[in-house]
Amino acid sequence: MQQNNGIDKKQMISFAVLCLILFGVMFYFQNKQMKEEELKAQQQKTEQVKNAVKQTQASNINPDVTPNAIQTANLSNKELNVEFSSLGGQVSKVQLSEYKAYNHKTDEADLPLYLINKNNSNYGFQFKDKTGKVINTKNLVFSPTVNGNAVTMTANYNGAVIQFIYTLLPKYTLDFKVRTQGLASITSDNKADFIWDYNVRNLEKGRAQEQSHSEFSYAFNNYKDYDYDGRTTMEEEKETLNWIGVKQQFFSSVIEAKNGFTQSKGNQDNVEEGEYLKKFNYEGFVQMTGSELNQDFTWYFMPLDLPLLKSYDKNFDEILPLGWSFIGAMNRYFFMWLYGIIAAWGLSAGWVIFVMTIIVKLILSPIMYKQHKLSAMMKVIRPEIDEVNAKFKDADPMKKQQATMEVYRKAGVNQMAGCLPALVQIPIFYALFRFFPNFIDLRGQGFWFAKDLTAYDDLIKLPFKVPFLGDHLSVFAIACTIVILIYTVMTSGNMQQPQQEGMPNMKVLMYIFPITFLFFLNTSASGLSWYYFVSNAINILIILVIKYVILDEKKIHAQIQANKEKPKTEGKFQKRMREMMEQAQQQQQSQEQRNKKK
Template sequence: MNNLNQNNGMQKRMLIMTLVVFVFFIAYEFLVLKPQQEARAKQAEVEKQQSQNAAPDVTTTDTSIQGAPTNNNMSNSISSLSSKAVGSSDIITTITTAKNRILIDRLGRVAQVTLLQSIYKDEEGKEIKLFEADQLRPLEVRFANTDINNKAFEVNYTTTAEVVDATKNVQKFTLTQDIDGLVLTKDFTVYPDGHYDLKVKTSQKEQFFITNGFRPNVLADMYADHGVYVKQNDGTMELTSDEKLDKIKSYTGIKFVSNFDRYYATVIYNFDKSLQVSLMPDSEQNPQAFVHAQGEIDFSGYMGPKNFNDLKALNPQLTDVIEYGWFTFIAKPMFTFLQFVHTYVGNWGWTIVILTIIIKLILYPLSYKGMVSMQKLKDLAPKMKEIQTKYKDDKQKQSMHMMELYKKHGANPMGGCLPLLLQIPVFFAIYRVLLNSIELKGAEWILWIHDLAEMDPYYVLPILMGVSMFIQQKITPNTMQDETQKKIFQMLPIIFTFFFLWFPAGLTLYWFTNNLFTIGQQYSINKIFERQRAAKK
């Protein structure tokens, strides 16, 4: 340390920095990302109204996938598809499984997927549909040969089954398209759990591309990532978020490609044969995935919720479809443990409470050291002030005597912040787990909380969280001398309460429970120090 502030103020600045990180993280998403998202949604609506009868513009001049992404001749009937309904005259096959209903249109594409399980409902209590209007459709085929590609969008497919009932048994059917003698077939095998196997081949060895379509657009909010996620053969995961792709990006050796929003995904995967995938930006720099093929290709697919157990049942590697961000290495095992606790508790709300308690117990040694250090610094505050006053003109002696004081009393000016800093990755991991876990959707807790994935409708939890944060602040030793710093800290419970009003109830429950146990820990340590002080008198 070279001066007074570095000696006495480092601990304060570290604590401020930690809290500022939290505030910035929440404020940036609420004040910057959300307005941007709303503005984009309004602009998209305007553009949609201006071009209701126009085909989506997904052209490119890139020669690495020559001609494949050209779509100028796409049928106008598809561009007019509603996100809530699909024109029955355009549908050639309706597939019903135990978990979803899949509509195949006359160009052999997935026009819509409707989730049939009762836990998946929209805000109006209706069945959730994964795709919006005027979006690139899953399983659309495009040819490298421009002439063939243009003709393909003018020729309807034929089907061997208009109705496929796979609710109880595996079913097979075939789609066929005859493009001036070039015959393309899609052989489907559909399973009751909602996933499918698909083999696509052409009668002549033509290069073509099959797309995963644009991601589901059920819940693409400011809190979670959405875009395209790929897993490579070496296990590496790579995310391309919406509005972040400015040029075509190609991969070889891909195990799966997932187009996803917060809770839902469409996935193409093959764990036996590697896939070659290119991502192409649309007009808004959103990624669109195209799987390369030469004559034929086979793979499996899934369109639905990113439910951990459902994905694991298909293939354990598919659980990587669930994206937790930077702290995946902590978040994924944490979710596994959360699942384990839930198997015994049976309620996700109480599971979150128990998980919070367990985490607090594990981190208790760190928290205890930090709290003890803060208490010692509080007790030393008068002596620190004396040294500051006595050696105000000699910074070197001031630093030396400060260090001697700390050493004599076993105080660490950084001791109160380091434990807090080390807990930041844990917090963000829990944040991502609770944010991305569709298992919380529709999960009730107590009387007024009917969905832990949604905000508290009566703001009870955010207010309780703010009150608990205020109490925690009041009983925590504070050695700050600067009045501005004190005022900032006094405002934090209000600021946090404001932002948590719109947070998922499950996340707010975690924070509130964490505050309660921190209050208990701090209170007990305060009592211990009070008895020690009384004994010395």
């Protein structure tokens, strides 16, 4: 048995050297990236001068309507710039003034952020006239009138007047009223079909990640209940929806109906490449009174900022996918709160995450101590376990298991205690998996060579695509994988090898796990990779301190011997396990006796 002779200097030095190498590589790539950015900036200025003299051309919105016949009107405040088109009387452009979109050409977030632009949104109210002809307001030509912060779009159809009245309000809100007069003379319908076709624009760097976060979201039951749908189709024909929206990674376009949408259904399809991520089609009915359509709606074109979403009091905060139940509560009331406190110190986002990681590790340190103490106890009683395995090598597996459990019981070792750290880490991991790519405060925040901690860093670009990896390698993901591998090697030393043929070698599986983790992290938020790099580096330091400073194998051995002398009382779990094993053994013996009689 080895005794604790103090800190293993070789291990400490090796780990310190490895950390220095990793940090050195990171700084090297950072300096290289800065030089490339300076060159790109010079090229960009040259391009801007060249493009300044180019004239833009208006696109033909509808082949049946000439561009000159289409009029536009504009409203703006500090949050939104909104354009309205006379074709359909609908919103034709929405820019969020305080945010920028990612530019794939410059690898920077330097583009105006448009939720609606270039006809990616198309909506209207559809009904039938008395001859059965289908009429949709999106095909009618309206005349715009601007009055302060309001635009009135007016259309005439066979003597009926249809008005869309838009009023731009604070907090990313656009009030939308529909008023008709004389519509009852041309239709007998008692409801109108609201049809909304919406193509989600690619606004972020991580296309696959943003695409996976784009989905339908909606509330019903007087705003109390919320649901979402990221699948191919959505059907809510029995519920009256208070609002329906299309959510993206950090932004959402939502329309609220004061009297609700009924018989709602929709579908969505991925777009594999280009400026759009997904195509959404929604259809729901709104009530008409006396065949007149007089309904109130509200459009929201908003960032998914939790305090803002909660301020509406319409269950919009559920749009932010922070996880269900305990996971969501952990993100809302701990990680977001903790990030805000540390960020108030004036640290950059990357160092805020660094400090967050240390605090989380300090909170979990008592659990880690128990885990490593159990590991040390397992190491001390390993010879006794090996004796049991050798003694019952050819015996009934049930007897061998009972003998093994008896060794653990006498030594005072609770195997189930080793599961606790893993069980605690699972919800934390999932909470952070939701936190980093959805926390808008991190959007656009760079750290070292990662330009956006909510997207992957692609400093190492590959000349070809690798399945599940893509066309890049994330330095943060690689660094994280290395420290996870080191941590795995350090913690798997006491793991027993399989005693029976055909059983998997758990050590090999544990070594494979960090490699597979690279494929997951390579396209995930770099903030997540940075967190787990720091977390596992701290884990390694904690292991070294606990193993060589705090724990003493000689004392642990003496404690185990003392435990063996004490009378043992079985816990409920141990008693239940023993009874189950005895019952199974009796059934096996009875079965063998019956077989002999036959």
